[in-house]
Amino acid sequence: xxxxxxxxKFKRNDTSAMKRILLLGAGRSASSLIQYLLQHAPSKNWHxxxxxxxxxxxxxxxxxxxxxxxxxxxxxxxxxxxxxxxKADLVISLLPAIFHIEVAxxxxxxxxxxxxxxxxxxxxxxxxxxxxxxxxxxxxESGLDPGIDHMSAMAVIRRVQGMGGKITSFKSYTxxxxxxxxxxxxxxxxxxxNPRNVVLAGQGTAKYIKNGEYKYIPYHQLFKRTDELxxxxxxxxxxxxxxxxxxxxxxxxxxxxxxMLRGTLRRIGYCAAWNVFxxxxxTDDSYDLEGVENMTNRSYLEAFLPPAASSDESLQQxxxxxxxIAPEGGIIEKLEWLGLFEEIPLGxxxxxxxxxxxxxxxxxWKLEPGDKDMIVMQHLFxxxxxxxxxxxxxxxxxxxxDEVHTAMAKTVGLPVGILARLLLQGKIDRRGVVMPIHPDxxxxxxxxxxxxxxxFVEVEQVKATQQQx
Numbered sequence: 469x470x471x472x473x474x475x476x477k478f479k480r481n482d483t484s485a486m487k488r489i490l491l492l493g494a495g496r497s498a499s500s501l502i503q504y505l506l507q508h509a510p511s512k513n514w515h516x517x518x519x520x521x522x523x524x525x526x527x528x529x530x531x532x533x534x535x536x537x538x539x540x541x542x543x544x545x546x547x548x549x550x551x552x553x554x555k556a557d558l559v560i561s562l563l564p565a566i567f568h569i570e571v572a573x574x575x576x577x578x579x580x581x582x583x584x585x586x587x588x589x590x591x592x593x594x595x596x597x598x599x600x601x602x603x604x605x606x607x608x609e610s611g612l613d614p615g616i617d618h619m620s621a622m623a624v625i626r627r628v629q630g631m632g633g634k635i636t637s638f639k640s641y642t643x644x645x646x647x648x649x650x651x652x653x654x655x656x657x658x659x660x661x662n663p664r665n666v667v668l669a670g671q672g673t674a675k676y677i678k679n680g681e682y683k684y685i686p687y688h689q690l691f692k693r694t695d696e697l698x699x700x701x702x703x704x705x706x707x708x709x710x711x712x713x714x715x716x717x718x719x720x721x722x723x724x725x726x727x728m729l730r731g732t733l734r735r736i737g738y739c740a741a742w743n744v745f746x747x748x749x750x751t752d753d754s755y756d757l758e759g760v761e762n763m764t765n766r767s768y769l770e771a772f773l774p775p776a777a778s779s780d781e782s783l784q785q786x787x788x789x790x791x792x793i794a795p796e797g798g799i800i801e802k803l804e805w806l807g808l809f810e811e812i813p814l815g816x817x818x819x820x821x822x823x824x825x826x827x828x829x830x831x832x833w834k835l836e837p838g839d840k841d842m843i844v845m846q847h848l849f850x851x852x853x854x855x856x857x858x859x860x861x862x863x864x865x866x867x868x869x870d871e872v873h874t875a876m877a878k879t880v881g882l883p884v885g886i887l888a889r890l891l892l893q894g895k896i897d898r899r900g901v902v903m904p905i906h907p908d909x910x911x912x913x914x915x916x917x918x919x920x921x922x923x924f925v926e927v928e929q930v931k932a933t934q935q936q937x
């Protein structure tokens with residue numbers, strides 16, 4: 469009945485005022501965005517085209533609807549890219565970040581607005597002036613992290629500054645995790661977004677500032693240097709630093725802040741075990757392995773280890789000796805659970821070390837039917853106000869509905885959908901390459917997100933001074 473009502477409303481709309489949305493990317497993070505767009509399309513008079521390499525999973529859902537179509541789309545096909553963008557009023561890209569630049573250039577050429585959930589790359593940033601001159605908006609960093617993290621942080625920062633406070637420390641962490649009721653493996657982790665991004669996470673050097681001093685963590689040390697955080701009702705987490713926390717000082721208006729760090733959350737014990745992969749070189753994506761077609765999980769691991777110290781030294785013992793971990797305990801248990809010591813054929817013909825690791829992990833970390841994921845975000849502020857030192861913790865926890873409508877999909881897709889609606893309604897007039905760090909962008913998004921259960925809980929206290937102690 470609800471579906472028939474949607475169709476009827478759509479047919480009554482004036483097609484001359486119809487707005488056309490082209491959504492590129494229909495993967496695991498797109499489900500909530502698609503649902504949002506289709507819910508609003510009849511009343512807002514939108515036509516939605518969804519393009520991806522594979523859209524078979526959408527056909528049964530959209531078949532009765534005449535305001536949406538799904539097409540097989542190849543971003544590398546210049547003619548198709550130009551043709552589809554030319555039909556749209558707004559393009560939304562949830563494609564892998566590497567493809568955004570070609571989409572953005574096409575949008576500029578065709579004079580179409582663009583929204584993505586990805587970071588502003590140097591190549592995208594170079595399009596700012598051209599977009600402004602053409603009265604176009606390229607709205608980036610509009611998902612979860614980056615996205616909701618910016619919006620929620622800026623809401624607190626502006627509120628504190630509006631009271632006359634001075635922020636002296638800001639730390640922000642986000643994690644895409646598994647919900648407690650579906651947490652049934654020793655890693656306390658399952659994939660809710662692109663597995664490749666998880667395997668390659670943290671590569672490069674992390675940069676941040678602490679007590680006025682610049683700090684750098686090279687990749688091979690990153691998972692050893694973690695902070696422990698606590699979220700009420702959900703326990704303790706490890707946080708490791710993201711690659712570049714320094715560039716956001718200017719965006720947030722915190723150029724002189726003594727401490728600022730942005731990081732990623734994992735359950736306690738994950739980082740120590742992941743560090744084994746980093747030390748061995750299993751996350752390297754820069755070269756292809758020789759003889760991978762004949763490898764098993766065990767021989768893949770063995771290829772990165774030195775010879776045995778003696779004839780009776782087991783593979784597990786060799787690994788522990790080489791990377792300096794205890795033969796008994798949580799780390800070796802995690803590795804054994806993955807089947808790394810077993811003669812399981814990889815079934816690959818060409819692969820980098822990182823691609824092999826990804827395949828092994830996908831087989832063990834996938835969300836099973838009925839599984840739920842969990843998003844955890846926490847901001848930690850310290851600020852001075854009227855001579856007092858304040859600590860403010862702002863925490864967000866979102867649980868998924870199932871393995872399709874995940875918390876990751878909600879928190880990535882919903883803010884993108886809300887911003888798309890605002891842009892098509894003419895309520896966003898910022899032009900050029902834009903991030904949602906301005907009140908006229910984030911206030912409406914944060915307010916609407918509350919209706920979907922995406923809401924922060926704040927706890928604040930005044931720190932005791934040495935004199936008070």
